[in-house]
Amino acid sequence: MITDRPPSGPPTARLAWSLLLAALLAGYFVAAHEMSRSLVGGFGSPAGSVLTALVGTLVGALPLVAVLPIALMPDWWWTRRLPAVRFQRGQCPDCGYTTSTFACPECGGDGRVPPQELFTRSGILRFLLLALVSVTVGTLLAEWRIRGDESAFMGEAASQHAAGQSRVSRPRAGWGSFATLRWDPAEGFTAPPPFEDPRIPGWRAAGRSRPGEGN
Numbered sequence: 415m416i417t418d419r420p421p422s423g424p425p426t427a428r429l430a431w432s433l434l435l436a437a438l439l440a441g442y443f444v445a446a447h448e449m450s451r452s453l454v455g456g457f458g459s460p461a462g463s464v465l466t467a468l469v470g471t472l473v474g475a476l477p478l479v480a481v482l483p484i485a486l487m488p489d490w491w492w493t494r495r496l497p498a499v500r501f502q503r504g505q506c507p508d509c510g511y512t513t514s515t516f517a518c519p520e521c522g523g524d525g526r527v528p529p530q531e532l533f534t535r536s537g538i539l540r541f542l543l544l545a546l547v548s549v550t551v552g553t554l555l556a557e558w559r560i561r562g563d564e565s566a567f568m569g570e571a572a573s574q575h576a577a578g579q580s581r582v583s584r585p586r587a588g589w590g591s592f593a594t595l596r597w598d599p600a601e602g603f604t605a606p607p608p609f610e611d612p613r614i615p616g617w618r619a620a621g622r623s624r625p626g627e628g629n
């Protein structure tokens with residue numbers, strides 16, 4: 415180690431690995447948030463619906479703890495395992511220069527091998543930061559996709575209404591396609607949670623029916 419700092423891996427490879435992880439996590443959060451929003455329901459990103467869905471998205475993030483060891487693996491190789499391997503080969507742990515005298519004539523390393531731990535404090539903190547960025551990007555991206563789908567549906571509803579349709583509905587786009595976007599003259603645009611969505615067109619739950627509405 416050079417002044418108690420274990421060597422770090424090649425910067426480009428480390429950056430590429432972080433970007434790959436961030437992209438995969440953000441993709442996961444897009445899917446999680448779109449499904450969560452469909453389950454909660456609500457048309458036009460109402461704040462209550464978005465916040466409730468976000469709680470669902472974050473709960474859905476808990477299984478990602480299983481990804482942590484994989485995320486830490488490259489850094490573990492570069493900063494922990496590789497120095498140990500070099501030392502066993504009779505090389506300087508820091509730079510790989512073949513020497514048995516330390517400080518290393520090449521890099522000045524003191525010849526010590528860092529402890530072989532995978533779950534380092536800095537590694538875990540970096541992963542949490544990466545997850546935080548990913549959940550923010552993923553959630554915003556999901557909301558943007560949901561809003562785009564809803565405004566497309568508003569256009570479709572307007573033209574189908576103009577063509578004489580009294581009710582318009584279709585599945586949401588994307589990962590939350592198990593929920594339905596709807597328009598009817600009485601309730602306007604709605605996106606009910608899937609389990610409250612009537613399977614028979616025009617059907618209303620007993621509590622919600624209005625006398626004389628003529629459904």
Ligand SMILES: [Zn+2]
Nearest residue numbers: 506509518521
């Ligand atoms: Zn060296």
